[in-house]
Amino acid sequence: MSSWRVGxxxxxxxxxxxxxxxxxxxxxxxxxxGVTQDFNKAVExxxxxxxxxxxxxxxxxxxxxxxxxxxLKNKVLHVGER
Numbered sequence: 001m002s003s004w005r006v007g008x009x010x011x012x013x014x015x016x017x018x019x020x021x022x023x024x025x026x027x028x029x030x031x032x033x034g035v036t037q038d039f040n041k042a043v044e045x046x047x048x049x050x051x052x053x054x055x056x057x058x059x060x061x062x063x064x065x066x067x068x069x070x071x072l073k074n075k076v077l078h079v080g081e082r
Contacts, residue, residue, distance in 0.1 A: 014045060022049035023057040 010028065013021035026045030029038045043064065049057035 019049050019052045019054045019057075022046075022052075023054055023060070026057065026060070 010021045010024045014025040022045045026042045026049065027033075028035055029045065030042035031037070043061075046057050046061045046064065050061045
């Protein structure tokens with residue numbers, strides 16, 4: 001299966017609440033693989049996945065926070081925020 005199809009299905013699954021797909025699409029948006037790089041969408045997907053207890057998303061979310069990637073609109077986001 002081509003990578004764009006994998007990304008398409010992952011995005012569709014994430015929109016339906018699949019936790020691992022949310023994390024995967026966060027990676028897609030963060031790295032700009034097959035889509036326009038969008039840190040806001042990446043943060044949103046990582047955060048939603050982390051809130052549902054997915055450990056890899058919690059780690060990535062924490063690393064982004066540590067390195068300053070989450071500073072959006074002069075606000076630092078936290079896993080528990082909605």
